[in-house]
Amino acid sequence: MKSSGAMSARRMASNGVPGGGFTDAAVLACFREHGQFVMCAHEKPDGDVLGSGLALGLALKAMGKDVIYFLDDEVPKNLRFLPDSDLVQRSFEGVKSDAVFVFFDMSDQSRAGEALGWVPPEQIVNIDHHLGNKRFGRWNYVLEAEAATGVLVLNVIAALGQPITPGIATCLLTTLISDTGCFLYSNARPQTLRLAAALVNVGADKDLITEQLYQTRSFSGQKVLGRTLDAAVMTDDGICYSVVSRALLEEFGATHEDLEDVVGALRAVDRCEVAALLKESPDGNYRLSLRSRGRFNVMAAAKKLDGGGHFRAAGATLPGPLPNALSRTLAAVRTEMAAQIAADRAPT
Incomplete structure (x- = not known):
């Protein structure tokens, strides 16, 4: 049975960091009553899902x-400063049969990859802020208007009555800065900025987060960036795209x-x-x-390619060869652009 009821209350963590919005009562009961939890990240993890x-x-x-x-991937180098990131594992060692798996920042279970495809919905907590979330867990806490999944996590922590320690605050601020x-x-x-200020307090x-996420790049990565920009194409209808091949990496x-x-x-x-990058x-x-x-x-365009994401940032995986992948990408983007242009011109 999927959880449905929500309790509407403005909460604060025990040390005063605001936790707003709605927190599902069934989700809170799950965290209070169960003993083991497996934190699950999606493929190609970012600051929001890991934080x-x-x-x-x-x-x-x-x-x-x-x-x-659990993460079926390596923790990205620029996120290894996060507390407990050194404890992330690629195996299910120590996981009990009655463990609860918490999926973060995923609109559907497939985003976690094949390694987590076996987890039954009855053991899943789904915490997410993506449009079109499929409510794939037994417990679902989805707020599509929030800036980051980390905001929902703060709401949960606050509702559980736990303090926001400096380590937790750094993780949560990373989710906001990333997304x-x-x-x-x-x-x-405005509420996002106020929340960020409270976390800094x-x-x-903040300085460590911004340095790692936005001010530190590998030399090889910068070389690839230069080549990618040099090869970029700017179309007459406003699409700027480029391709990074395996040969270039x-x-x-580079990776x-x-x-x-x-x-x-x-x-x-x-x-x-x-903008589109393949x-x-x-x-x-x-x-x-x-x-x-x-x-x-661009989320609507990505969905045409069996992908997803947000209004301004989205993605998908397309089969090769490159000419086909590029053609499908441009067609999906142009279809969405044409629909929006037509809507803008329609009489109100």
């Missing part, structure tokens, strides 16, 4: 719970991890309405990243 899992894990451990952090583009995106609303290390000894926010550099072009994977597929300047809904 959320680590923050809640720290709070649950303070309640005497058994916590395991708002260091507060550059439109989802950085209780010990979140191998030339400089997909080194491509953090290359798509943002494409979006920064003054005539760009939608990254070739070892299996021959292409991972697509889409970014919008704000007029066009």
Whole structure:
């Protein structure tokens, strides 16, 4: 049975950090009554998913719970400063048969990858802020209007009566900084900024977070960025796109991890309405990243490609070869652009 009831209350963590919105009573009962929790991150983890899992894990451990952090990937180098990130494991060692698996920042279970596909819905807590979340768990806590999944995690921690320690605060501030583009995106609303300030007040290390997420890049990554921008195409209808091949990554000894926010550099072009970056994977597929300047809904375009995300930031995985992947990408983006242009021109 899926949880449905929510209790509407303005809460604060025990040391005064505001936790707002709605917190599902059934979700809270789950965290209070069960003994072991497995924090689960999606493929290609970012600051929101890891910060959320680590923050809640720290709070649950303070309640005497058994916590395991699972990630079927390496923790990105720029996120290894997060508390407990050194405890993340790629195996299910120590996981009990009655463990509860907490999925963060995923609209559906498949986003976690094949390694977690076996987990039954009856043992899943789903905490997310994506549009179109499929409510795939027994317990679902989804607030689609929030800037980051970390905001929901703060609400849970506050409702559980746990204090926001400096470590938890650093994890939570990382979720906000990551998903708002260091507060550059439109989802950085006044309440988001107030929440960030409250987290800094209780010990979140803002300087460390921004240095690691936005001011530290590998030399090989910077070389790839230069080549990618040099090869970029700017179309007449406002799409700026480029491709990163496996050969280019191998030339400089770079990895997909080194491509953090290359798509943002494409979006920064003054005539760009939608930026698209196709990254070739070892299996021959292409991972697509889409970014919008704000007029066009790239999540709708990504859904046409069996992907998803947010209005301004979305992605998908497309099979090769490159000409087909690129053609499908441009067609999906242009379909969404045409629909929006038609809607803008329609009489009101």
